[in-house]
Amino acid sequence: MKYKTLGRSGIKVSEIGFGAWTLGLDWWGKKIEEDEGKRMLKKAYDLGINFFETADMYGKGITEKLIGQVFKGMRNEVVISTKYGYDFANAEQIGHAELPQSFEPEFTRKALSASLERLQTNYVDVYGLHNPKLNHIRDNTTFNLFDNLIQEGKIKASQVALGPAIGWAQEGLEAMERKSVTAVQTVYNILEQTPGNELIEKAEKQNVGILVRVPDASGILTGKVKAETVIPSNDHRKDRKQEWRQEALKKVEQFRPIAERNGLNITEFAIKFILSKKSIGSVLPTVVSVEEIESFAAISDGKYLNSSDMKEIDDLYNTWPTYELKATQAN
Numbered sequence: 001m002k003y004k005t006l007g008r009s010g011i012k013v014s015e016i017g018f019g020a021w022t023l024g025l026d027w028w029g030k031k032i033e034e035d036e037g038k039r040m041l042k043k044a045y046d047l048g049i050n051f052f053e054t055a056d057m058y059g060k061g062i063t064e065k066l067i068g069q070v071f072k073g074m075r076n077e078v079v080i081s082t083k084y085g086y087d088f089a090n091a092e093q094i095g096h097a098e099l100p101q102s103f104e105p106e107f108t109r110k111a112l113s114a115s116l117e118r119l120q121t122n123y124v125d126v127y128g129l130h131n132p133k134l135n136h137i138r139d140n141t142t143f144n145l146f147d148n149l150i151q152e153g154k155i156k157a158s159q160v161a162l163g164p165a166i167g168w169a170q171e172g173l174e175a176m177e178r179k180s181v182t183a184v185q186t187v188y189n190i191l192e193q194t195p196g197n198e199l200i201e202k203a204e205k206q207n208v209g210i211l212v213r214v215p216d217a218s219g220i221l222t223g224k225v226k227a228e229t230v231i232p233s234n235d236h237r238k239d240r241k242q243e244w245r246q247e248a249l250k251k252v253e254q255f256r257p258i259a260e261r262n263g264l265n266i267t268e269f270a271i272k273f274i275l276s277k278k279s280i281g282s283v284l285p286t287v288v289s290v291e292e293i294e295s296f297a298a299i300s301d302g303k304y305l306n307s308s309d310m311k312e313i314d315d316l317y318n319t320w321p322t323y324e325l326k327a328t329q330a331n
Helices: 034-046 062-070 105-119 140-152 170-175 196-206 242-261 266-275 290-297 307-317
Strands: 003-005 012-014 051-053 079-084 124-130 155-161 181-187 209-213 280-284
Touching: 003 280, 012 280, 034 062, 034 290, 051 280, 062 105, 079 105, 079 155, 105 124, 105 140, 124 140, 124 181, 140 155, 155 170, 170 181, 170 196, 181 196, 196 209, 242 266, 242 307, 266 280
Parallel strands: 051 079, 079 124, 124 155, 155 181, 181 209, 209 280
Antiparallel strands: 003 012
């Protein structure tokens, strides 16, 4: 396992991180029981993964509790990142519908205190805004509080985790101007590079790390999802319509010759493409088994794609039709 410095924080994180949301939610085709979740966390650590990324709303605190239990007494050996912003205490989470949000100081301190208790720690390495909108990014109050929390030793740095259907381009660009923000989290993969490429470009200038989720394009790049795959209604991947999957699979075939001449399968190729980009802090593949953790962890070997391969990928990507992004209006 190789490690990178996460933006301006100086924190060293594993190139492959553990996105823990699947441990608390059954939105990826499988409900993971507590014992299996703990085995997955332990296996990830044994493989050199030190970056564990979660949120308080995942299972209403379940994933934070599991991380706290597994790594009790090992606090200096792991990097913990969690997020907040959804007021889930008195709300029922139905499907993927959004819950009420708040980033006000009183709510922030209360949410952080609850997370610290569940995680069994007195500080969080990276504390994040979960799917903020543009008006939240422009609110000095929240980021002034983050500065105070850093001084108090309750957090080391902050991140902004962007929500695709909520707003993720301008939100990410403006978040990088905040001195406490050491990372921006976004969906990014070889098939979906917008707005990631723009965010990566600015991240390099601002010394901010990019945290990548959905690196496998919801299973397209691992072969788990085909055009004809029937996806259950409660599965997060249901939003990937059959037409999109058909087009995505055709695009994969355009990349296959580059992968094969590098001796890589498509999954390895897709992850190495991301790791070959500057300013990438950690890649957070969606995993639901120990075996998947092992396969992703093995990809981090320090061998990246060369510049000519990366240019060929860029040239191919630029031949595809552009697509519009959903985003919120500034308030």
